[in-house]
Amino acid sequence: xxxxxxxxxxxxxxxxxxxxxSCTYDTSENNYYLFWYKQPPSRQMILVIxxxxxxxxxxxxxxxxxxxxxxxxxxxxxxxxxxxxxxxMYFCAFMKHEGSQGNLIFGKGTKLSVKP
Amino acid sequence: DAGVTQSPTHxxxxxxxxxxxxxSPKSGHDTVSWYQQALGQGPQFIFQYYEEEExxxxxxxxxxxxxxxxxxxxxxxVNALLLGDSALYLCASSPGAGNEQYFGPGTRLTVT
Numbered sequence: 001x002x003x004x005x006x007x008x009x010x011x012x013x014x015x016x017x018x019x020x021x022s023c024t025y026d027t028s029e030n031n032y033y034l035f036w037y038k039q040p041p042s043r044q045m046i047l048v049i050x051x052x053x054x055x056x057x058x059x060x061x062x063x064x065x066x067x068x069x070x071x072x073x074x075x076x077x078x079x080x081x082x083x084x085x086x087x088x089m090y091f092c093a094f095m096k097h098e099g100s101q102g103n104l105i106f107g108k109g110t111k112l113s114v115k116p
Numbered sequence: 117d118a119g120v121t122q123s124p125t126h127x128x129x130x131x132x133x134x135x136x137x138x139x140s141p142k143s144g145h146d147t148v149s150w151y152q153q154a155l156g157q158g159p160q161f162i163f164q165y166y167e168e169e170e171x172x173x174x175x176x177x178x179x180x181x182x183x184x185x186x187x188x189x190x191x192x193x194v195n196a197l198l199l200g201d202s203a204l205y206l207c208a209s210s211p212g213a214g215n216e217q218y219f220g221p222g223t224r225l226t227v228t
Contacts, residue, residue: 004158035216045159045206045219091158102213103149103172106158 002027004094006107013082014115020067021077021110023092029053031097034068035104036077040088048090051075053097082114118143120209120220128226129197137192137223141209147171148190149217150182153204165190166213194225202227 003026013019025034036048051059051068058066063083067076079086092107121140129135141148147166151159161174165184184190188209194201204224208217 033216037219042221043204043224044221045208047216047218050216093158102147102164102210102215102217103161103174104151104159104208104217105161108156108158 002029002094002096002105004092004105004107006090006092006110008110009108010111010113012113012115013079015082015084017082018078018080019082019112021079021090021092021112023075023077023107025073025075025092025094027073027094029096033095033097034066034075035093035095036064036066036075037091037093037106038086038088039091039109040085045091049077079112084114084116086112087114088112120145120207120218122205122207122220122223124223125221126224126226128228131197131199131227133197134193134195135197135225137194137205137207137225138189139192139207139209139220140189141207142218145209145211145218146188147210147213147215148184148188149208149210150190150192151206151208152176153206153222155203159206162192164213171213197227199227201225 034051063080089109093104149164150162153159163173168184179195204222207220210217
């Protein structure tokens, strides 16, 4: 069974600075997707960034980028130029790539606070 | 383009009762997944519907059941509610089972 671990329950960062959130996972699969979702106090889960395991190039999306280390089963999220609106829970999630295996497996989340 | 919508927003039920939660997927999406998010935890997968059939199921008892309609909307039913069923219930839709999922705002269920 797959597991996702986020070892940082809470983090804080000053506005405009850079912060990195950690995620490790365990799987015997070779093909899979990894995601970072953001859940602000409004509760809406928002997709931040996605990485396909077969791609060696790290995904980027504006101020958000990942460091994907497949051998180490590590998938960290870097947020550059942090903004107050980045304050939220961040969840790392895993999904198999094969057939109809479309369910997401989430970590417990990291609560990020961006301070002015 | 409307995103994923869920109703109701909040719900309070008594232990032993039954509840139905509703979800309308994002336009163009045919697959609906349901997740339970307990306070302070990550979401846990309940089940997924595609072509009006349950395709996958997580580790949840038979008290949790669902349905998908021809217009791809979906319902989650929970029977014999327990206090431990209190949670945020999230619906997510996707264009097919193995693709990235877009979430609705959730339904907060409180069982007293």
